[in-house]
Amino acid sequence: MRLQPVAIDVRLFRRLIVSGDGAEVTRVASALSNGDLAEILLELAPAELSRLEQHLGVERIADAVAELDPSEAARLLVRVSRAEAADILEEMEPDDATDVVEELGEEAERILAEMEVTEASEIRDLLTYPSATAGGRMTPRFVSIRPDLTVGAAMRLLRAQAPDAETIYYIYVTDHEDHLVGVVSLRQLVVADPQQRIEALLRPDVIRVPAEIDQEDVARLLMDHDLLALPVVDEEERLLGVITADDVADVLQEEATEDIERLGGSQPLGEPYLQASPFLLFRKRIVWLLFLFLGALQTSTILQAFSDELSSFVALSFFIPLLVSTGGNAGSQVVTTVIRAMAVGEVRFRDVWVVLRRELLVGLLVGGVMGLATLLRAQTMHVDAHVAITAGLAATAIVVWATAVAALLPIGLRRLRLDPAVMSAPLIATLVDGTGLLIYLLIAKNVLGL
Amino acid sequence: MRLQPVAIDVRLFRRLIVSGDGAEVTRVASALSNGDLAEILLELAPAELSRLEQHLGVERIADAVAELDPSEAARLLVRVSRAEAADILEEMEPDDATDVVEELGEEAERILAEMEVTEASEIRDLLTYPSATAGGRMTPRFVSIRPDLTVGAAMRLLRAQAPDAETIYYIYVTDHEDHLVGVVSLRQLVVADPQQRIEALLRPDVIRVPAEIDQEDVARLLMDHDLLALPVVDEEERLLGVITADDVADVLQEEATEDIERLGGSQPLGEPYLQASPFLLFRKRIVWLLFLFLGALQTSTILQAFSDELSSFVALSFFIPLLVSTGGNAGSQVVTTVIRAMAVGEVRFRDVWVVLRRELLVGLLVGGVMGLATLLRAQTMHVDAHVAITAGLAATAIVVWATAVAALLPIGLRRLRLDPAVMSAPLIATLVDGTGLLIYLLIAKNVLGL
Numbered sequence: 001m002r003l004q005p006v007a008i009d010v011r012l013f014r015r016l017i018v019s020g021d022g023a024e025v026t027r028v029a030s031a032l033s034n035g036d037l038a039e040i041l042l043e044l045a046p047a048e049l050s051r052l053e054q055h056l057g058v059e060r061i062a063d064a065v066a067e068l069d070p071s072e073a074a075r076l077l078v079r080v081s082r083a084e085a086a087d088i089l090e091e092m093e094p095d096d097a098t099d100v101v102e103e104l105g106e107e108a109e110r111i112l113a114e115m116e117v118t119e120a121s122e123i124r125d126l127l128t129y130p131s132a133t134a135g136g137r138m139t140p141r142f143v144s145i146r147p148d149l150t151v152g153a154a155m156r157l158l159r160a161q162a163p164d165a166e167t168i169y170y171i172y173v174t175d176h177e178d179h180l181v182g183v184v185s186l187r188q189l190v191v192a193d194p195q196q197r198i199e200a201l202l203r204p205d206v207i208r209v210p211a212e213i214d215q216e217d218v219a220r221l222l223m224d225h226d227l228l229a230l231p232v233v234d235e236e237e238r239l240l241g242v243i244t245a246d247d248v249a250d251v252l253q254e255e256a257t258e259d260i261e262r263l264g265g266s267q268p269l270g271e272p273y274l275q276a277s278p279f280l281l282f283r284k285r286i287v288w289l290l291f292l293f294l295g296a297l298q299t300s301t302i303l304q305a306f307s308d309e310l311s312s313f314v315a316l317s318f319f320i321p322l323l324v325s326t327g328g329n330a331g332s333q334v335v336t337t338v339i340r341a342m343a344v345g346e347v348r349f350r351d352v353w354v355v356l357r358r359e360l361l362v363g364l365l366v367g368g369v370m371g372l373a374t375l376l377r378a379q380t381m382h383v384d385a386h387v388a389i390t391a392g393l394a395a396t397a398i399v400v401w402a403t404a405v406a407a408l409l410p411i412g413l414r415r416l417r418l419d420p421a422v423m424s425a426p427l428i429a430t431l432v433d434g435t436g437l438l439i440y441l442l443i444a445k446n447v448l449g450l
Numbered sequence: 451m452r453l454q455p456v457a458i459d460v461r462l463f464r465r466l467i468v469s470g471d472g473a474e475v476t477r478v479a480s481a482l483s484n485g486d487l488a489e490i491l492l493e494l495a496p497a498e499l500s501r502l503e504q505h506l507g508v509e510r511i512a513d514a515v516a517e518l519d520p521s522e523a524a525r526l527l528v529r530v531s532r533a534e535a536a537d538i539l540e541e542m543e544p545d546d547a548t549d550v551v552e553e554l555g556e557e558a559e560r561i562l563a564e565m566e567v568t569e570a571s572e573i574r575d576l577l578t579y580p581s582a583t584a585g586g587r588m589t590p591r592f593v594s595i596r597p598d599l600t601v602g603a604a605m606r607l608l609r610a611q612a613p614d615a616e617t618i619y620y621i622y623v624t625d626h627e628d629h630l631v632g633v634v635s636l637r638q639l640v641v642a643d644p645q646q647r648i649e650a651l652l653r654p655d656v657i658r659v660p661a662e663i664d665q666e667d668v669a670r671l672l673m674d675h676d677l678l679a680l681p682v683v684d685e686e687e688r689l690l691g692v693i694t695a696d697d698v699a700d701v702l703q704e705e706a707t708e709d710i711e712r713l714g715g716s717q718p719l720g721e722p723y724l725q726a727s728p729f730l731l732f733r734k735r736i737v738w739l740l741f742l743f744l745g746a747l748q749t750s751t752i753l754q755a756f757s758d759e760l761s762s763f764v765a766l767s768f769f770i771p772l773l774v775s776t777g778g779n780a781g782s783q784v785v786t787t788v789i790r791a792m793a794v795g796e797v798r799f800r801d802v803w804v805v806l807r808r809e810l811l812v813g814l815l816v817g818g819v820m821g822l823a824t825l826l827r828a829q830t831m832h833v834d835a836h837v838a839i840t841a842g843l844a845a846t847a848i849v850v851w852a853t854a855v856a857a858l859l860p861i862g863l864r865r866l867r868l869d870p871a872v873m874s875a876p877l878i879a880t881l882v883d884g885t886g887l888l889i890y891l892l893i894a895k896n897v898l899g900l
Contacts, residue, residue: 030655033674033675034674034675034676035674067674155640158640159640159641162637162640162641163641168637168640169619169636169637186619186636186640187612187618187619190605190608190609190612190618190636191609191612191613205480205481219699223696223699223700224483224484224485224517225483225484226484226696228678228695245678245695245696246673246676246695248699249669249672249673249698249699249702250673252699252702252703252706253702253706253794256702256703256706256709256710257790257794259706259710260706260709260710260713260786260789260790261786261787261790263710263713263714263786264713264782264783264785264786264787264875265779265782265783265786265875266783266786266787269787272791272796273787273788273790273791273796273797274791274796274797274801274804274805278808278811278812278815279815281787281808281812282812282815282816285780285783285812285816286815286816286819288779288783289776289779289780289783289816289819289820290819290820290823292775292776292779293772293776293820293823293824296771296772296775296776297772297827299771299772299775300768300769300771300772300827300831303767303768303770303771304765304768304831307764307765307768310764310767311761311764314757314760314761314764315754315757317753317760317767317770318750318753318754318757319750320753320767320770320771321746321749321750321753321770321771321774321883321887322743322746322747322749322750324771324774324775325742325746325749325774325778325876325879325880325883326739326742326743326746328775328778328876328879329715329738329739329742329876329879329880330735330739332714332715332875332876333714333715333716333735333738333739333876335714336710336711336713336714336715336716337711337714337716337719337723337731338723339710340707340710340711340723341722341723341724344703344707346722346723346724347723347724351724354724355724358728358731361728362728362731362732362735365728365729365732365736366732366735366736366739369736369739369740370739370740370743373740373743374743377747377750381750381754425714425715425782425875425876426775426778426779426782426783426875429775429778429779430775430779433771433775437771
């Protein structure tokens with residue numbers, strides 16, 4: 001049962017490639033997934049790559065390269081000869097190949113010039129669409145038929161086109177000017193009478209997307225309708241290409257990564273972690289850190305304003321980090337849950353009162369427990385009883401306050417048509433830190449009679 | 451161009467259902483995605499539901515119900531008659547229906563008793579597998595053929611079985627004892643000579659999974675190999691069922707939600723946010739909050755130990771929340787990025803030194819800028835110059851320290867075979883809070899000559 005990624009000794013494999021036992025190389029490679037093979041490709045010298053390609057065939061190499069991140073794939077292709085790079089790109093699906101060509105920089109034109117004219121022009125066409133849109137994700141290799149064909153004739157056409165098409169499971173029906181008029185599935189064709197006409201079978205209400213639409217919307221649409229593919233059309237409803245379901249998982253993964261990076265309080269990297277240069281990491285992080293720092297300045301202002309109280313009761317300062325971090329943690333729990341629920345469509349603006357009511361209830365429960373815990377802790381430190389009561393009351397109040405802010409802000413931002421994902425856990429923590437301290441010190445003023 | 455979810459006035463739609471213009475109801479409903487229709491179903495009264503089912507047919511209703519979360523679907527089914535509920539479950543894919551039956555509680559047996567024997571026993575079989583495993587996700591409605599058939603005979607068989615099978619795009623080949631011996635794609639069959647035998651076409655090295663394997667592993671396997679379906683087998687390699695690609699997007703979404711909830715510092719809810727009771731939210735959150743609170747206690751201990759210094763220089767306490775939150779934010783940025791990179795397989799244990807080196811470099815850059823910002827801030831507050839220098843130096847040191855801890859801990863946990871996702875942003879912040887304060891106060895002792 002082959003399930004775990006096959007552990008393979010890369011050094012041994014390299015020796016095998018060079019020693020030239022083609023059958024053995026093929027046997028070992030056939031046990032590897034394309035993703036695993038791709039990782040090995042990255043470690044090979046150009047000469048070893050050429051040998052491996054002779055053993056496995058350029059199709060297998062192309063399938064593996066397609067699994068790499070486009071920037072990694074580009075780095076691989078510039079290490080082999082232009083003719084070899086061109087061969088690999090020709091064998092890749094045009095949408096995947098285009099992503100790689102975009103990363104090739106100056107080499108792009110020279111490698112495209114080595115390619116077959118048809119394949120190169122497919123890529124040139126796709127290069128005109130931004131990569132995170134439907135146009136950038138689509139393949140121009142789809143099967144389309146006319147509505148007046150019979151099922152038998154359509155099947156014969158399909159047989160001829162199948163080797164080149166990325167998917168033959170949905171067949172799009174177009175008129176003589178390429179306007180999309182419907183869709184039939186291969187499943188329908190297999191079951192139907194060969195004499196029947198396509199126009200009698202086709203579903204005319206096919207869901208379609210314009211080329212400019214964001215890839216995330218495409219992914220959600222495919223997922224919501226459980227489709228294997230979506231057709232992409234121009235302004236005049238002419239069929240331009242097809243987006244297949246295997247791209248959707250990649251898109252969802254990318255988008256979840258962006259959400260997670262934002263929730264962690266930095267700007268999304270936009271490329272795989274290990275590909276990102278340290279300077280890119282620095283830039284993506286420092287922006288938010290400085291912004292949060294500006295927000296956190298209020299804490300020092302507030303503490304300075306209360307310096308008399310802090311001098312009289314130095315024990316008050318013992319609880320500052322404890323209260324600040326408890327408030328921040330409670331806010332972080334709420335904001336991540338609410339933002340995720342909004343991202344997957346579970347919570348909408350009309351749910352604002354439901355969310356607020358339940359969060360306030362939970363906040364009171366959580367706040368009550370945390371207030372008690374803080375009080376107990378203060379007792380064990382033998383601080384003044386009034387300071388202990390102050391800290392306990394403040395813990396409860398701060399948790400409730402943090403919960404309310406963390407629940408309301410993301411929904412409010414969505415209402416203002418801003419992206420709620422800018423609302424990160426650190427941002428909530430920062431917003432709550434200053435006001436939390438104010439709550440603490442105002443309670444202190446009253447309880448301690450300062 | 452139909453792209454945005456169709457806005458539909460539910461009250462108007464209900465009146466339409468009751469007024470009984472079937473053609474109009476069908477027209478409006480055909481413009482709705484199954485997901486949108488499902489949301490409307492939740493708002494209908496039982497009588498309205500029955501009427502709508504008469505208009506649209508039970509298949510369409512079943513398709514819509516399949517889009518609901520299983521607990522919501524169950525709540526819908528107990529509101530209609532048992533016979534109607536049984537009809538809807540019969541029309542659903544058995545894997546989806548099983549998820550709903552699991553949520554039906556006491557009603558489950560009574561509704562199963564109303565169902566056709568075949569469909570009910572499919573569900574009873576699937577109920578024996580935990581729902582988050584391959585067995586719980588698979589459908590028993592697959593197409594399998596014997597290797598000695600011709601392509602023509604296989605196509606005839608397919609035509610007969612197609613209406614019932616969940617997918618006919620992969621056809622699994624089994625021997626007379628149901629052992630999985632290979633796979634052919636519908637695409638291959640369409641292209642092949644009808645006289646050819648299946649055994650000459652089949653790929654014997656078909657990737658398969660055991661029924662007990664976790665659904666996340668299944669999703670990654672399907673995705674890595676760009677497959678439309680995966681066969682599930684028992685210990686003797688007998689074919690039990692098939693998992694189709696449309697389940698994968700759901701699984702990946704669920705798993706990303708769990709990761710995000712953990713990163714936010716609470717235990718995963720395991721159900722949609724609005725379904726979770728406030729008490730469940732409380733339980734999932736309080737565990738981590740109390741644990742983090744225990745960790746944060748070190749801060750009060752450390753501050754108490756340095757109370758003489760804090761009394762002499764009360765200005766020192768002004769910067770405590772600023773330093774603590776900057777350290778926490780820097781740690782949060784790093785830990786979310788590293789954990790996500792590990793979750794999608796970009797970073798492995800062997801990368802530990804690469805990660806540490808680049809994070810230390812980035813940490814020094816970020817720490818330098820934050821140190822400068824803190825120093826400037828202290829100047830504007832007109833505090834003692836030594837306190838200002840102390841705060842600036844501490845900011846740099848704390849950022850570097852937080853970065854190192856946040857980069858190393860997740861990888862270290864993975865090494866210890868623990869789930870790195872328990873390493874949340876709040877946990878890193880808590881770990882760094884105490885040590886950060888210690889760094890600050892030790893620098894203070896030296897700079898201020900205390």
